[in-house]
Amino acid sequence: MWQLLILVVVIALVYLMARSKSKPTKKIDVPEIVIVKCQSCDLNLPISEAFKNDDGWFCSENRECQNL
Ligand SMILES: [Zn+2]
Numbered sequence: 086m087w088q089l090l091i092l093v094v095v096i097a098l099v100y101l102m103a104r105s106k107s108k109p110t111k112k113i114d115v116p117e118i119v120i121v122k123c124q125s126c127d128l129n130l131p132i133s134e135a136f137k138n139d140d141g142w143f144c145s146e147n148r149e150c151q152n153l
Contacts, residue, residue: 126150 119132121142128144135142144150 123150 124141
């Protein structure tokens, strides 16, 4: 009787391991785009289009915001 119980436990463990392995792993290939906020007009824009200043990020150079 004990052998049957052990067999059931082993099958359950194998089943759980197989299920956890087959879980689809989400892999993000797209590089994450960092969004920064303009300190003057609160516009959110990608870091590649933003300008860094001593006070933070701005949507345009010399703080001449496009949205003001
Ligand atoms: Zn701005």
